[in-house]
Structures are given as C-alpha cells and as structure tokens.
Amino acid sequence: ETGVTQTxxxxxxxxxxxxxxxxxxxxxxxAMYWYKQSAKKPLELMFVYSLEERVENNSVPSxxxxxxxxxxxxxxxLHTLQPEDSALYLCASSQDTLAGTDTQYFGxxxxxxxx
Amino acid sequence: RKEVEQDxxxxxxxxxxxxxxxxxxxxxxxxxxxxxxQDCRKEPKLLMSVYSSGNEDGRFTAQLNRASQYxxxxxxDSKLSDSATYLCVVNIWDYGQNFVFGxxxxxxxxx
Numbered sequence: 001e002t003g004v005t006q007t008x009x010x011x012x013x014x015x016x017x018x019x020x021x022x023x024x025x026x027x028x029x030x031a032m033y034w035y036k037q038s039a040k041k042p043l044e045l046m047f048v049y050s051l052e053e054r055v056e057n058n059s060v061p062s063x064x065x066x067x068x069x070x071x072x073x074x075x076x077x078l079h080t081l082q083p084e085d086s087a088l089y090l091c092a093s094s095q096d097t098l099a100g101t102d103t104q105y106f107g108x109x110x111x112x113x114x115x
Numbered sequence: 116r117k118e119v120e121q122d123x124x125x126x127x128x129x130x131x132x133x134x135x136x137x138x139x140x141x142x143x144x145x146x147x148x149x150x151x152x153q154d155c156r157k158e159p160k161l162l163m164s165v166y167s168s169g170n171e172d173g174r175f176t177a178q179l180n181r182a183s184q185y186x187x188x189x190x191x192d193s194k195l196s197d198s199a200t201y202l203c204v205v206n207i208w209d210y211g212q213n214f215v216f217g218x219x220x221x222x223x224x225x226x
Binding site: 033041042043045056088090094102103104105106107108109111 | 147149156157158159160161164202204206213214216217218219
C-alpha cells in the first residue's frame, strides 16, 4: 500500500541535531495529521492541517514545527529534542468533507530515537 | 473520564474462538466510529467503519449503540493472523475533525 508514505522510516538523532520528517499522500485528500505514539500509550494528536491551514495544535512543544506546503505534503521539523520524544511518529490523511464522516489512512511511521 | 475507553486486555484465545471487544465514548457529539488494527511496530490500518447501527465484513461484526455510547467488535472463527492490537476510534465533529483514539485492546490468538 502506498497511499501515504513517510520518510525516513527510522531516525536516530542527538539532542542538538535538526532533522525533518516527511509525509506524502497520494489519495487526493485535503487534510493531514501528525500523531505521536509512545510505547504502550494511545496515539496522541500533534497537528492537523486542513486545506493547508493548521487547524489544531494540541499544545505541542515548540521543538516540533510542522509545515504543510501543499495538500499532498506534510513535514515535521525537529530541533533540540529530548530523549522522551523517542516514539513512533505517524502521519495520516483524510478527505475533510465537513460532515464528520471522514476516514483516516496512516503512513508506516517514522521510528525516532533521541539519544 | 477518558474520551474513549476500551477493554484493557490482553485477550488470549484459541484459534477458532469468538471474541468480542468493547469500547465506550463520552462525547455525545461523536459522529463516526471506526475499528483499526495495529500490528506490533506498524501503523494502524482501518478494519471497519461503523456509521449507523452496525455492519458486518466477513468474520468481523461491529455494533454501535448511540444511546449507550458504546461500540463493539466481534471476531468469529479467530485466526492466528488476527493477533494484533485493536483500536477504537471516534470522530467527534465540532466544526472540524477530531479523531480520538482509544488505548487499544491486545488480542493474541493461540494455536
């Protein structure tokens, strides 16, 4: 399945590094999401973009910075992360129909380890 | 109270068994409901959408009770490949999408 792709699949970085995660969706959707999944915890919504506008930011630390240049691409820029930021970062997309009946499709995730 | 709660699990069942998972949600503005499965270290994958009173897809049956704010997933004739974590997801419509994930229920189907 290649509807939603993410790169890199694995990333190890030091606390002083700057890196970016990339997500691309090929489904023609107009909404994209970043989630964080830590070990044995539910998925936590980080950011939502609809029609390239950020519509939700669930009080995520500023060391995470999203960017949505168009409806098919979503980035998560990382800088000065902490070891507790180590997690699986999942991108998802949906067709925002303004009807509350959308379905999300997920990318394979980036497994991030912060040393 | 958490917005979406699920059976804590884990469920360990023999092949061929029937198993049911429960999910409750607290927000009455919830519009749509889903079951996803997530294999270890993989992304969640959509198993079923539940839009009205429930639906069936092969061995899987999802039920929705809006009055009780309760969703269930029934798996008949369990296969080894059904072993995964099952996530209940609620889309709370409030002038925008808000997908809320439950903590998941782990299922292990044993030979």
